[in-house]
Amino acid sequence: MAPAHEIAHLAHVQLFTPDPERSVEFCTDFLGLRIAGTDGDDVYLRTWDDYEHHTLTLTARKRSGIGRTHLRAASPEALRRRVDALSAAGRGIGWVDGEPGYGPTYLFTDPDGHEFGVYYESEWFTPAADSRPSLKNQAEAYPGVGVGVRRLDHVNFLGRVPADNRDFLVDMLGAMVTEQIVLNDGTVAGTWTTLTNKSYDLVYTRDNLGLSKRLHHIAFATDSRADILRACDIALEQDVFIETGPHKHAIQQTFFLYVYEPGGNRIELCNAGARLILAPDWRPIDWTEAERAKGQAWGLQTIESFHTRGTPTADELALED
Template structure:
């Protein structure tokens, strides 16, 4: 039965990453990914991707172990924010640089999600030549344009999926379903992009871990260049460049110095414009064939997450 979408969440705004090597992690994102620093507070440094309209894209916080802190989601408006807050357990906080009141909630796995409306717009030191982009093109490293998506590890993927669908009104677009009929990974969208938030089974049974964040580049060629940049700078390339079968994303996976997995993906990713999109399911047998062009999924893709376990 068709149900009209409630679009109370506009997009994924920013994400907080924990790192035990804050200086090295900052250098990775600034020097190699092409981001810029826009502020510091306590043990955190705020970084901006060149076409992000908000003040920061990634918040790097020094911790003893790598991992993920808050994921910030911008509401579609002040009334939309109030509606989501009325339906989700949580509390209001006003403790983030560049953001107004944030409604802080948690998914069933313990990942922190912050919903907000009021935000500080990014102001470039030197305006770009084209007034319809946020900042000047950096011309440095991978030149990442924006945050694309966040992929969480979860002890109970279906429960987290229900949280997104019921609590945030997100829509599932693709999933992997085991032979027992239970989903082991689900891709959700809150926008017109094919996916914004993803849950994947954590094979360790742990809670609150990160699989990866994804940063979008303009083109596939930017990702190929990023592979050379990472190679020359001793950054661990886990897998790729290649193309996923699920969602058809062109990808490169690397580890930033703190240990968090970072995906580079093409900004021209698929859009889901059909209001009555039908969920696509993939079987283990189909997944065993590998990625779109036959590359087998590397084993660490199923075992590495942050914070590390064991």
């Protein structure tokens, strides 16, 4: 098992989109992100309270899905230790130059084939004059546009065997398991892990289509539940498709709304008042099949697409074959 807190936090993620212009509009007009720069097919966007250069990279591709998930190491020494461990485990790809604002990045894959990058060097964001905050302990002025999400909260991957990916995060990155779905036969159908003191940062749920390297959703945190309720009205005005919510999950007690961005990727809005894991000897919470069959803590029953749809979609993958 890797030492805890060698990874400082989930940093920035890359999404593929077949409709880049509308995906950027969604991110700026609906989510309230700001454009931090562009480079060819890549558009870099940031939340208003992110201390780093950008939070999200949108990359034009023929299909949807997740590209690379970036993690920041806690120190240069922690980075070296994680690189050595990943290399020794045969999971490493090698070093690349970081995206704008980020230093050398070591690439690796999880057991399901999702690509990650870990780095330490990072350029702290300096706001332009027209987005300078009044409060010096805030990265950038509140945008006052769309939902106004505050930060990237978590990534939920789809995987063939969630337990293999869970063990990889624990053994290679020092993650802590906080909650799980355990079926009657002992199979782990979902696992929630944290790299910080948040209750979860990286999630793996079973791909019920038996596919690999797919995304269930990425999530952005809002300041309050009221922001999520207001997001429903904004979605109505901007013709953003709401898949489900607002409801409250039993697992992790998250208040949520799920929407699709124009490229087809699922985006969650969740409350920023996330539960904290302060106990160093936290005991993972296991949820049984019977408990999960009850559905959400409250709200409507979970719809079928939530259990079957991921990106890239099965239809997109079929077109590649």
